[in-house]
Amino acid sequence: MNGIKVPLIEDELKIADFVTKGLTAAGAQVTHVTDGATGLKVALEDSHDILVLDIMLPAMNGIELMRELRVSGNSRPIIILSAKVDLEDRLESFQKGANDYLPKPFYVEELIARIKALTQRISSDSSDEIVYKNLTLDLVSRRVDWQGSSTILSPREFSLLGYLMRSPGNIYSRQQILKHVWAIDFDPETNVVDVCVLRIKRKLNRKNGSPASPIESVRGVGYRLAIEELE
Amino acid sequence: MKPSFKVVLFINILIASAIIIFVNRIAIQIFLPLQIKQELKTELINYIGECGKFLPDREDFLSCIQASEKISLIKGFTGRYVICSEKNTLKQNDACGNSLSPSVKWDGTQSAAEKEIQYAEIKIGKTQWLAGNFYGSTHERAVVLLSLDDMSLEISRMLRAYRDRNTIYVLPVIFLLILLMTWHVFNVAMRPIRQIDKSITTLDLKTFEIKTALVAPYREFLNIVNSFEGLRLRLIQNFEKARRFTADASHELRTPLTILRGNAEALIKDLQNGSNEQIRVQMVISEIDRLVTITQKLLWLSRADANKLNPVFQKINLSDLMEQWVLDAQSFNPNLKLTSEIQPKIMWKCDPTLIHQLIGNLYDNAVKYNVAKGWIHFRLKQNDNGFYLSIENPSSPLPAKFEKQAFDRFYRADDAHSRSIDGLGLGLSLCQEIANVHEAQLRVKVSDDGIVTFTLSDSLPPPKDDEIITF
Structure with a gap:
């Protein structure tokens, strides 16, 4: 995400603060604006790669801003951040030109992953793989290639590894992984995440014989893609 | 009667x-x-x-x-x-x-x-x-x-002589006239009642909207009609107030929760991996996530109250959905014995996201209220009326009122359970609302030997080659 320009139009300063920090840490150039009218001006005047936009804004709301932007011919991707989670609100946003919709509260890493996905979709012809250094995950065959070896992952294993690869180095809690991979929002009081990670490690280790693993366990917190192992 | x-x-x-x-x-x-x-x-x-x-x-x-x-x-x-x-x-x-x-x-x-x-x-x-x-x-x-x-x-x-002639000829005619008069009087008397009844039966019990306007046909009915309309409008207002309160509260909670979690996430990155401080911050994030889930459930319940759950109906292979759940359950809780009887190729028109949530909540309940070295049995079968899906498990003794109150909001089985078991008592309420929006029946039965069975049943549509979602 190095150098991509991201105008952030969000009137809640505390939210804008950690989003700006997160995106900046991921390599983006963030321009923060607190109202819709100024946001539209910035979006029209400056060239940007992707727009991150709240809906409930002073001076001009996000829906109206999007409409104006699209009417002017601007087709840059737009991600909506909003506390309004009803289906009607989402549909209206997509109808008015949004490319993605992230309800609040959200994970900054989730936002980063979606920004990457949208910008890569535009710049890249192929979207069948996720690649990070020497780790490649084939989205069609569920094949993972690492350190010269290749293996097929089960659907859950594939989903888990893909999730970690969205933001290499970022720590994901077991709860986050459960929600993304198994689509449950309760804690089944189980170690299924640990078991799944262990299976991935065993499959990869068996193939290349090395005890090292691209997945690192962070004590008491969760798991992350071990970027140091991937140099 | x-x-x-x-x-x-x-x-x-x-x-x-x-x-x-x-x-x-x-x-x-x-x-x-x-x-x-x-x-x-x-x-x-x-x-x-x-x-x-x-x-x-x-x-x-x-x-x-x-x-x-x-x-x-x-x-x-x-x-x-x-x-x-x-x-x-x-x-x-x-x-x-x-x-x-x-x-x-x-x-x-x-x-x-x-x-x-x-x-x-x-x-x-x-x-x-x-x-x-x-x-x-x-x-x-x-x-x-x-x-x-x-x-x-x-x-x-x-x-x-006159009486005898009267009995033979006149009395039957009088009797017939009385019958006709009675029928006519009855119809006239019933007409306004039928009119009011026709209007009232168009009342939607979820939204309290009435399709045919209720009008007093005569002035003697003005009071009863006005009272009913007043009551109906008051109910609409109260439900809308309750719904708006829950929705607004849920909405307003999202911003501070977003701020809390965002900053906690940023803090975790700044701390040393595996450090006690990082673990503590992760615990904070877990509780924030729990609050988010509760907020989401409250919002769903408020939408259900206002008849605005807005399900997206699709024909799915319910058997496949259940099979996947059984497989996942076996991964989640290897210490519980899991068995299943799932009839294949049972198709159902439903909102797959909501039904996934419903089965998840019932499964979560079965795990939380299970006994040591217990079991869970999943069943999906077709019957004459449609299908039924059940999740059955043994449980420690439950209160006598459990069957009646299990689906009440914030109901917890008992205080002893509440202290040790996580949860707010909203999961089963949400299951009931999901069942209602699908016009299906969700029931719970507790047997004498403490086996709890939750059963979801519904009639099936005739099989068609429509778009099917597979899992």
């Missing part, structure tokens, strides 16, 4: 009609003879008065009487006349003797022109007589006596 107003009204009107007829007949029995007697007496007095001029000639008198236009009315009396004369030229008997007595009080006639004709009712022995006192063509005094007892017998005979 409630009695029918139609039947009660009908019976009451029939009884009232029967009473009216009965009273009428009694009145006829009592008063008609008296009336007839009076009228006949007047008629007789007139006829006798007309023919009295022929007296004391009995034959001329009787010929005059017989020549009367209304002879049929009094022909029965011709044999009962007693004609008396002062000169004793006619038959004398006790009646005559008594009638000619000076002690008899004679009434004047009706007409001043006939003042020589006088009348009296004389009782001689046991017989009641009507007597007419005349001064005939020869100016000789004569008295005509008629037996009123005989007249009463004749009247009774006439009435009996």
Whole structure:
């Protein structure tokens, strides 16, 4: 995400603060604006790669801003951040030109992953793989290639590894992984995440014989893609 | 079962009609003879008065009487006349003797022109007589006596004949008329009630909107209609207030939760991996996530209250969905024995996201309230009415009211459970709302030996080759 320009139009300063920090840490150039009218001006005047936009804004709301932007011919991707989670609100946003919709509260890493996905979709012809250094995950065959070896992952294993690869180095809690991979929002009081990670490690280790693993366990917190192992 | 107003009204009107007829007949029995007697007496007095001029000639008198236009009315009396004369030229008997007595009080006639004709009712022995006192063509005094007892017998005979004719011909017609009248009165009485009933049955029990406007057909119904409308509008307002409160609260919570989690996430990155501080911050994030889940559930429940869950219906392979859940459950809890009976290829039109949530909540419940080394049994089968899906597990003793209150919001099985088991008591309420929006039935049963079974059942659509979601 190095150098991509991201105008952030969000009137809640505390939210804008950690989003700006997160995106900046991921390599983006963030321009923060607190109202819709100024946001539209910035979006029209400056060239940007992707727009991150709240809906409930002073001076001009996000829906109206999007409409104006699209009417002017601007087709840059737009991600909506909003506390309004009803289906009607989402549909209206997509109808008015949004490319993605992230309800609040959200994970900054989730936002980063979606920004990457949208910008890569535009710049890249192929979207069948996720690649990070020497780790490649084939989205069609569920094949993972690492350190010269290749293996097929089960659907859950594939989903888990893909999730970690969205933001290499970022720590994901077991709860986050459960929600993304198994689509449950309760804690089944189980170690299924640990078991799944262990299976991935065993499959990869068996193939290349090395005890090292691209997945690192962070004590008491969760798991992350071990970027140091991937140099 | 409630009695029918139609039947009660009908019976009451029939009884009232029967009473009216009965009273009428009694009145006829009592008063008609008296009336007839009076009228006949007047008629007789007139006829006798007309023919009295022929007296004391009995034959001329009787010929005059017989020549009367209304002879049929009094022909029965011709044999009962007693004609008396002062000169004793006619038959004398006790009646005559008594009638000619000076002690008899004679009434004047009706007409001043006939003042020589006088009348009296004389009782001689046991017989009641009507007597007419005349001064005939020869100016000789004569008295005509008629037996009123005989007249009463004749009247009774006439009435009996009339009654018999009435019973055969008139009464059935009256009865039919009463039936028709009753039916008509009933319909007229029921019309406004039916109108109100028709409006009220269009009431949507979820939104309290009414499709056919409720209007008072008559002023007697104004109060009841106004009361109902007032109540309905008040319910709509209260539900909307409750819904808005929950929705607004949920909405307002999202911003601070976003700030909390975002900053906690940023903090975690700044801390050393595996450090105690990082673990503590992760615990904070876990609790924030829990709050987010609760907020989401509250919002869903509020939308369900306002009938705005907005499910997106798609035809799915429910058997595949259940199979996936069983596989996942086996990964989640290897210490619980998991078994299943899943009939393949059971298709159902539903919102897959909501049903996934429902099964997840029931499974979560089965895990949390299970016993040590317990088990969970998943079942999906087709039956005559459609299908049923059940999740069954053993549980430690539950309160007697559990079956009734399990789906109440914030209900927890008991305090002992509540302390050790995580949860807010919203999961099963949400399951019930999801079942309702699918027009399916969700029930819970606790057996005597403590086996808890949650069952979801619904009718199935006929199989079609529509778009199917597979898992």
